[in-house]
Amino acid sequence: MTPRVLSGIQPSGNLHIGNYLGALGNWVKIQHDYESIFCIVDLHAITVYQKPEELRSKVREIAALFLAAGIDPRHSRIVVQSAVAAHAELAWLLTCVTPMGWLERMTQFKAKAAAQESVGDGLFQYPVLMAADILLYQANIVPVGEDQMQHLELARDIAQRFNSLYGDTFTMPATRLPLVGARVMGLDEPTTKMSKSASGTGHAVALLDPPERIKKTIMRATTDSGSGVDFETMGPGVQNLLNIFQAFSDWTNDQMKAHFSGMRYGDLKKQVAEMTISKLEPIQKRYADITADPAYLESILKDGANAVRPTADATVRLVKERMGIYTETA
Numbered sequence: 001m002t003p004r005v006l007s008g009i010q011p012s013g014n015l016h017i018g019n020y021l022g023a024l025g026n027w028v029k030i031q032h033d034y035e036s037i038f039c040i041v042d043l044h045a046i047t048v049y050q051k052p053e054e055l056r057s058k059v060r061e062i063a064a065l066f067l068a069a070g071i072d073p074r075h076s077r078i079v080v081q082s083a084v085a086a087h088a089e090l091a092w093l094l095t096c097v098t099p100m101g102w103l104e105r106m107t108q109f110k111a112k113a114a115a116q117e118s119v120g121d122g123l124f125q126y127p128v129l130m131a132a133d134i135l136l137y138q139a140n141i142v143p144v145g146e147d148q149m150q151h152l153e154l155a156r157d158i159a160q161r162f163n164s165l166y167g168d169t170f171t172m173p174a175t176r177l178p179l180v181g182a183r184v185m186g187l188d189e190p191t192t193k194m195s196k197s198a199s200g201t202g203h204a205v206a207l208l209d210p211p212e213r214i215k216k217t218i219m220r221a222t223t224d225s226g227s228g229v230d231f232e233t234m235g236p237g238v239q240n241l242l243n244i245f246q247a248f249s250d251w252t253n254d255q256m257k258a259h260f261s262g263m264r265y266g267d268l269k270k271q272v273a274e275m276t277i278s279k280l281e282p283i284q285k286r287y288a289d290i291t292a293d294p295a296y297l298e299s300i301l302k303d304g305a306n307a308v309r310p311t312a313d314a315t316v317r318l319v320k321e322r323m324g325i326y327t328e329t330a
């Protein structure tokens with residue numbers, strides 16, 4: 001059987017180069033080696049307040065970006081999480097086998113909760129819903145950025161606990177990180193992860209930013225008090241810029257060293273900006289074409305949900321049977 005790959009992105013803001021280099025770009029590269037399912041996880045996005053109109057349009061924007069980045073709809077399924085009810089149903093069933101202590105240890109919950117005035121229970125349960133997304137399709141591989149490693153670990157713990165309580169049911173999913181670009185840092189603050197929800201214009205490069213803006217953001221990126229690239233002593237800002245270049249270019253470490261050693265920071269930034277613009281421009285062009293045909297986009301989302309629903313429903317049915325929950329007889 002062809003192994004299955006599954007991953008997702010929240011429609012909670014503007015997709016940035018961290019999302020692309022850590023996740024979406026890799027999905028495109030590996031999609032044809034697997035049976036591939038890529039989700040727009042709107043149920044995750046609402047764990048913090050989203051304006052309804054914005055959320056509605058973000059889902060479509062992100063679907064169009066998946067296609068523009070190179071997700072092949074003839075091969076891979078693009079699925080809006082809320083269109084397949086089994087995601088939420090399995091999440092509840094898994095909640096009942098997940099100890100609260102496991103969730104209390106999640107660092108993303110602690111960080112996000114600290115930034116909210118009032119913390120919804122959904123934010124706490126977020127990793128269980130993520131486990132449900134993955135286990136629902138018995139996914140073998142989950143390609144994510146480094147920040148999601150702890151959640152993946154938890155998904156495996158939940159699967160293991162369920163399997164030992166009720167018998168072998170779930171496949172153990174493996175985490176797949178990119179070799180370079182697994183953690184792109186904020187350009188204004190290179191010790192924190194680049195994030196959709198971080199404020200400030202100098203923080204992130206969004207996939208749909210126009211070239212001039214991309215250049216401006218990168219040229220203003222925080223570096224350190226040195227003036228030229230030194231691979232032995234560089235600070236996090238310079239390292240981040242080099243990582244971004246390497247992840248976009250696929251250059252080897254030796255190529256990077258030979259090309260950038262001793263280069264002045266201004267020139268480094270110029271080259272990172274040019275590389276970023278050259279990689280994003282074709283995506284932006286395709287995005288414009290795709291969004292000009294909303295009916296096409298709707299059909300991709302409808303086909304995606306219809307194609308995966310039987311697998312998702314079969315898993316929920318099996319889980320219910322294993323747990324002794326009522327299931328209708330055929």
Ligand code: AQP
Pocket residue numbers: 008009010011012013018019020021022023143144145146147148181182183184185193194195196197198
């Ligand atoms: N800075 C990053 N570097 C590498 N990978 C990243 N990812 C996110 N930020 C970086 C990866 O992108 C995928 C989708 O992320 P998400 O939308 O589910 O949520 P997130 O990880 O919480 O991303 P953000 O951008 O920080 O969003 P907000 O601010 O809304 O929470 C994941 O595979 C993630 O690893």
